Every structure is written in structure tokens, then in C-alpha cells.
Amino acid sequence: MTHPVPQPGIMDIALYVSGDSAVAGHAQVLKLSSNENPFGCSPAVAPAIAATVGTLHRYPSTDHAGLRAAIGAVHGLDPDRIICGVGSDEVLQFVTQAYAGPGDQVITTQHGFSMYPILARAAGAVPVTVPEQTRVVDVDAILAAVTDRTRVVFLANPANPIGTMIADADLWRLASGLPDHVVLVHDGAYAEYVDGFDGGAALVDAHPNVIMTRTFSKIYGLGGLRIGWGYASREIIDVLTRLRQPFNLSDLQMAAAIAAVQDRDFVAMCRDQNATWRRWLTDRLRQTGVGCDESHANFVLARLADATEAGVADAALRADGILVRRVTGYGLPEALRITVGDEAACRRVADVIARVVEARVGARA
């Protein structure tokens, strides 16, 4: 018996691996493996959701007008140039589906977000991985890798899983240096953690081939609801909208997102707390002798001595009911990506890692 053959590329997809959420023997885990907000979401979200339950038999609005207006008002953007998706992942999917196909190339970087090659292959395209410079995206390497077949360049800025950013001048140099037939995706999943950063909005306004994507999954604490959005030229938004299912977001999702985006005090509190405890955790890891780049996101990447020590630290954390993310699949077997939790969480995770490192140093002495 022969089976139906899927489209090219699909069987080359390696399934996305999400952060663990349970440890055997621990009823209560401290989950620092998926960059979730330790403070949950805005208190305005639950009543906004409750207000939608009487009309769940109705189809939702197809144009997302209320949510796009709310996002536009908060960020000073034209709502007609915003598209909303089931997480920003869906917007990223629209981009690859719309602009890349069999035989085309999609550029990602050495430690780039693992969804990018998945989306490239789903469109039948080939992911091309470009080296970074000491864990920072290398704009010149990206520009050098562009060919006639390049259709999309993915750039997370801040980057995941490292948290580094590229300089504004480099970002603009990249956008200006790309040929017109290449779409630059500036993935701003962590943009809200960078005080004063527009997430790439001005870059979009200056370049017809740039799209910025944003999410409600990180600082807004709504990863469980799946809401994201993109901002680009009217022409790109018109293309992507043709691929979007008319009812991709429920009224419940949209009501939650509107309440969340309007609660600027909550966002500011989360940004401040994150900055304080990211600084503390970074310094503490470095004092322990653990390498840690300056992160601009809500996680840090702790680089231990080698893959073995990363495994020992991960096991010690699990034994304590703490989950972080191993990033071997990202080419960083010696590292652990740790979401910045609240004060107690940061202290717990730093103590366990210090114990592991001190045991190694002590054994050698």
C-alpha cells in the first residue's frame, strides 16, 4: 500500500520542541523554560474575557478592527497596516507562505529562533543559516548570503535564545542593503522589554519590504491565548490578509488582547521588574564564573563550562523543581536559557547553579 506524498519540504521538518512544564515528583514546579511572564497577565484581562462568554455562539469579527485600533492607538501606528494572527507564529507563517516557495531560500542566523526553518520548509523553501559573531547577528554575513533565490530574512531582535540585539545602525544598514525582492522580518517578540524601542516600526515606515512582528505571549503574559500581530506596508498587509482565515481570532482572544495592550502600567511594571532581576541574575552568574551575554529580553543565556556541566546543572535544577531550557538544538550544548522570574525565582536558580559550579571548582582544587 502506498501513502499519499506530501508537498516537498514537509517531511524535512524537525518538530518544534517546547519548554518542559513538569518534573516527576514535583507538584509545584518553577517554570523558567518558555519565557513566560512571572506576573501572569494584566488584571484587566479576566473581566474582559468574562464579558465575551454570552456571545460565544456568534462568529467573531473578521477584520479585527477593535484590536487593530487599540494596538494602533497605543503604538502610534496606522491600524490599516496591522494584521493579527494566532500568535506571531501565524504572521510569520503568512510571510513565508506568501513570499517563499519551492527552490527559494529563507535566511536565518546561526542561533536563530527554531520556528524559522520550520516555516521555510513548510513553504517548500530551503533555510539558509548564516553565522553570527560571538552570539550576535552579523549583518554583513546576512547581506553576503543573499542570492537571487533569497525571499525572506528572519531576524529576532532581541534574539532568542541569546537575548542580544544588534545596533540600530546595523539594523538600518541591513534593511537598506537587502534587494527589493527580499522581505525582512523584524521579529520583535521581546521589544517591550527594551525601554524606548519601537520594535522596528520606523524601519517599516522607511522600507516597503520590512515587516515587524509582535506578540501578546511575552510581556503581556498571554502565551496560552495565542495572539500576535504584524505591521508593514499596506501592500504587504494586503498580501498576508488574503492568506489569513477570516475567523482566525476569537472574540475572547481579541477582548483579552485589547485589555492587555491598554494596561500600560502593567507593562511598565513588568519591564522594570525584568530589568532589575535580569541585571541581578546576569551579575550573579558572572560572579559565579558562568558566561552570560548582556540580554535585552526576559531571559538570560547561562554558558557553563561545557555540555556535561550544563547537563549537571539542568539535573540539579530539576531536582529542585526548577525547569530551564537546554538549547543544544540551537548549537549551544553548554548553555541553559533561563527565563527571568521574580526575585525569589532568580535567587533560587542562581543558588543551584552556583552550587554546581563550586562543586566542580572545588573538585579540581
Ligand SMILES: *Cc1c(COP(=O)(O)O)cnc(C)c1O
Ligand atoms: C516567543 C517568540 C515568539 C512569539 O511566538 P507567539 O506565536 O506569538 O507565541 C516569536 N518569536 C520569537 C523569537 C519568540 O521567542
